[in-house]
Amino acid sequence: MIRAHSLTKRFTTGKGQSKNAVDGIDFVVEPGRVTGFLGPNGAGKSTTMRMILGLDAPTSGTVSVNGHRYAASPAPLREIGALLDAHAIHPGRSARDHLRWMAASNGIPTTRVGEVLELVGLEPVAGQRAGRFSLGMGQRLGIAAAMLGDPPVVVLDEPVNGLDPEGIRWVRTFARQLADEGRTVFISSHLMSEMALMADHLLVIGRGRILADCSMTEFMSDHAASYVRVKAPALADAAAVLGGRGLEVSRHDDEIRVVGLDAPSVGELLFEHRLAVHELTLVRSSLEDAFMGLTADSVEYHAIAPSEGVAR
Amino acid sequence: MTATLMESGRVVERGDVARPSFAAVLRGEWLKLRTVRSTWWTLLATFVLGAGLTILMCWGNADWLASADADESPGSFITWGMMVAQITAVVLGALVVTTEYGTGMIRTTFAAVPARGRVLAAKAVLVTVVFFVVGTGTALVGYAGGNYFLDREGIGMALEGDVLRSMYGSGLYLAGIGIFTLAVGFLLRHTAGTISVVLALMLILGNMVNLVPGAVGEWLTKLMPGNAGSAVSTPVAFNPNLLDPWPGFGVFLVEIAVLLAAAYVVVRRRDA
Numbered sequence: 376m377i378r379a380h381s382l383t384k385r386f387t388t389g390k391g392q393s394k395n396a397v398d399g400i401d402f403v404v405e406p407g408r409v410t411g412f413l414g415p416n417g418a419g420k421s422t423t424m425r426m427i428l429g430l431d432a433p434t435s436g437t438v439s440v441n442g443h444r445y446a447a448s449p450a451p452l453r454e455i456g457a458l459l460d461a462h463a464i465h466p467g468r469s470a471r472d473h474l475r476w477m478a479a480s481n482g483i484p485t486t487r488v489g490e491v492l493e494l495v496g497l498e499p500v501a502g503q504r505a506g507r508f509s510l511g512m513g514q515r516l517g518i519a520a521a522m523l524g525d526p527p528v529v530v531l532d533e534p535v536n537g538l539d540p541e542g543i544r545w546v547r548t549f550a551r552q553l554a555d556e557g558r559t560v561f562i563s564s565h566l567m568s569e570m571a572l573m574a575d576h577l578l579v580i581g582r583g584r585i586l587a588d589c590s591m592t593e594f595m596s597d598h599a600a601s602y603v604r605v606k607a608p609a610l611a612d613a614a615a616v617l618g619g620r621g622l623e624v625s626r627h628d629d630e631i632r633v634v635g636l637d638a639p640s641v642g643e644l645l646f647e648h649r650l651a652v653h654e655l656t657l658v659r660s661s662l663e664d665a666f667m668g669l670t671a672d673s674v675e676y677h678a679i680a681p682s683e684g685v686a687r
Numbered sequence: 688m689t690a691t692l693m694e695s696g697r698v699v700e701r702g703d704v705a706r707p708s709f710a711a712v713l714r715g716e717w718l719k720l721r722t723v724r725s726t727w728w729t730l731l732a733t734f735v736l737g738a739g740l741t742i743l744m745c746w747g748n749a750d751w752l753a754s755a756d757a758d759e760s761p762g763s764f765i766t767w768g769m770m771v772a773q774i775t776a777v778v779l780g781a782l783v784v785t786t787e788y789g790t791g792m793i794r795t796t797f798a799a800v801p802a803r804g805r806v807l808a809a810k811a812v813l814v815t816v817v818f819f820v821v822g823t824g825t826a827l828v829g830y831a832g833g834n835y836f837l838d839r840e841g842i843g844m845a846l847e848g849d850v851l852r853s854m855y856g857s858g859l860y861l862a863g864i865g866i867f868t869l870a871v872g873f874l875l876r877h878t879a880g881t882i883s884v885v886l887a888l889m890l891i892l893g894n895m896v897n898l899v900p901g902a903v904g905e906w907l908t909k910l911m912p913g914n915a916g917s918a919v920s921t922p923v924a925f926n927p928n929l930l931d932p933w934p935g936f937g938v939f940l941v942e943i944a945v946l947l948a949a950a951y952v953v954v955r956r957r958d959a
Contacts, residue, residue: 406698428798431958441691446801449704450690457798463791465723472722480715480799482707520795527691527698557698 376559377404377427377528381436384422384583396422398583399436404561406527409554411574411591412563415670419583420563421459424532427561428457440528452481455528456521461513461537466506470497470516473505478523491519496545510537518546528559535569547573567666581670598665602632603641606654616648617641630654709809712800716809720817725782730817733775733861734825740768741829746836753840761842762923765850768829769822769857769920773913776818776861777885780868783810785878797959804951807873811947814865823858826920830854849922849932856919856932863916863939864889870946873954889913915939 384397397419404410414420425431426438429446440448440455448454464473474488492498495515500508505516514537521529531550535543550573554560564570570577570591577594579587587594606629607613614631618624623634633641638657645652690704720726744767752761787793800806830846837843844850864885872881893914896907908914909930916939918924919932929935 425794425958428794429801430794430797432956442689448690448801449706450692451707451801452799453692453704454690459794459798460791463795465719465786465790465792467723467725468719469722472718476715476718476722477795477799479718480707480712480796482711525693527693556693556696558693 376406376442377402377438377440377530377561378442379403379423379427379436379438382423382426382433382438383435384419384426384431385434395434395583397426397433400580400583400585402578402585402588404559404578405576406559407554407557408575409550409560409562409573410576410578411570412561412578412580413567413570413574413666414563414565414580414586416565418565418580418670420565420580421532423580424457424459424530424561424563427530428455428459430459450481450524452477452483452524452526454524454526455530456524456526457530457532458514458517458521458534459530459532461510461517464505464513464516467504469502470505470508470519471501473516474520474523477520481524483524487523487525491522494522495519511539511542514538515542518549527557529553529561531560531562533563533565535564535566543569567663571662579666579669586669594665595662598662598669600634600665601657601659602634603636603638604630604632604654604656604658605641605645605652606630607645607650607652609650612648613645613650613652616645616650620644632658706802707800709805712802712805713809713812715800716806716813720783720813723786725786726779729775729779729782730821732778733772733818733821734828736775737768737772737822737825737857738829738832740771741766741826742768742832742836744768745833749836749840749842752837753842759925760923761837761844762849762853763921763925765830765833765837765844766826766853766857766921767833769826769861770917772822772825773861773864773889773917774886776822776864777868777882777889779818780814780865781872781878781881781885783814784869784872785876785881788872788876789878794959803954803959807947807951807954810869811866814869815862818862818865819855819858821858822861823855826854826857844922852932853920853922856921856936859936860916860920860939863936863943867912867939867943867946870943870950873950874946909935910938912939912942915942 379400379402381399381401382397383395383399385393385395387393412420422431426433427440471488475485478485478488492501495518497515497519514534518534534546550560550562574591576590577587578585605613610631614624614626617633622636625632638655642652642655689700689702692699692701744764748764751757787796796806797803834843868881868885871885875881889912893911896911897904899907914929915935918929918935930938
């Protein structure tokens with residue numbers, strides 16, 4: 376279990392100014408499920424993860440792993456396994472040697488190195504220098520390193536970055552399996568679509584603040600707006616009928632959008648009023664849209680849409 | 688202390704888990720050191736420069752040293768190559784630390800061993816042992832080869848007294864430079880910066896402070912790390928105004944201790 380309390384990290388940004396990269400956040404990452412840590416780039420995900428691992432010291436607040444500060448852990452790699460940066464390896468050292476020194480430093484038997492290499496499918500290239508690895512292979516090596524101590528808490532920062540579709544699916548299955556074994560699994564990403572397939576629970580962060588902390592299903596129903604699109608010859612009458620029932624109705628060109636009632640009920644209601652219907656569709660905005668909507672205010676760098684750019 | 692671990696596929700609390708020993712951290716660092724090629728290249732350079740240049744200098748100067756117009760002692764030549772080989776100790780001392788910062792691996796290291804002081808200590812111990820052994824061995828080979836040419840001119844030296852001291856003294860000096868640079872590496876975190884600063888301090892600044900007038904300049908020269916530490920590595924110093932071997936090495940050790948202490952404080956406080 377990972378528990379953060381009023382966790383804050385302030386960075387000075389030059390000229391005496393400072394900003395809170397992580398701004399007094401509270402959260403609990405529970406065991407037995409995959410918790411997705413979602414946020415745009417620069418939202419504070421990596422800083423938070425570094426603080427969990429004791430690499431960055433919080434400006435204020437605390438974060439604990441299994442009830443104690445990570446630095447105080449008697450068995451660091453056996454308590455928490457982490458993939459922070461796939462490039463953070465010496466390019467001249469082989470994958471096997473990289474894992475061997477890590478194992479040695481924590482008194483983990485060397486036999487475990489072969490096991491984790493097999494686990495991530497790097498066995499055939501284990502003797503190669505890590506500098507020759509593709510980003511995807513680096514990610515796999517990072518995951519192998521995280522699993523060295525068979526830890527009950529696993530933290531992965533953007534693990535699917537650079538992986539091919541097969542690799543992405545592998546990470547997804549792997550994360551699920553870890554959670555099913557009762558482990559605490561904390562995975563960051565800036566891609567909602569990925570999290571939707573992988574996470575049970577969501578922690579959305581933007582500009583260093585927690586924007587949502589809920590189950591994936593809750594997030595979907597709360598944030599992914601849905602409406603029923605109605606096309607009918609007598610559009611004004613239909614709108615009047617539905618509006619008369621206290622539903623939220625808006626008109627867009629040749630269609631009306633109804634919020635608050637499912638499609639079959641809308642159809643039946645219009646049928647009762649003998650109104651012909653040409654189209655009746657439930658439209659769900661994607662999770663990606665929901666996430667964008669939620670974090671729109673907290674994105675660090677906005678791109679100017681091409682059309683706006685041409686305007687002047 | 689209590690730790691939460693996995694056992695037989697289940698999450699369990701264990702109250703009897705001991706922190707990985709310093710020996711474990713040392714084993715990890717030793718594996719790191721010997722599994723990159725740069726370590727072996729650098730140590731090969733130590734040997735080739737240290738022993739090779741000594742032999743070359745003795746071969747080239749033996750007959751002049753034996754002549755009446757020699758104004759230097761053969762004792763100044765018998766470890767000559769070590770003056771150049773010290774550069775390799777600077778390089779390896781830096782690389783052991785700065786490549787980790789350069790690649791970002793330092794975060795993997797500190798995540799695996801959150802007790803950062805132990806990482807620093809393990810690296811320092813390794814650099815010390817490696818350079819003491821390699822430095823002493825190199826000096827002995829240089830002596831054996833160089834003394835062959837000196838012997839031919841009748842000015843050979845027995846492996847005893849100051850000559851013997853200069854052998855393990857060479858090992859000690861190289862080890863000292865290695866840790867000195869390692870500490871600077873932890874402070875600066877950049878390979879090029881660390882190597883330049885230490886080389887400038889040892890080779891350039893060490894000679895330039897000589898230009899400061901009067902007793903101040905004289906003492907500054909004596910106390911500069913390269914000057915104070917190197918006397919132990921030669922039977923007869925080229926520069927007669929330096930501190931005696933052991934007092935000089937004592938000064939060098941104090942300087943190393945100060946840098947290590949600074950590195951220890953900074954490494955523990957700074958975000959990785």
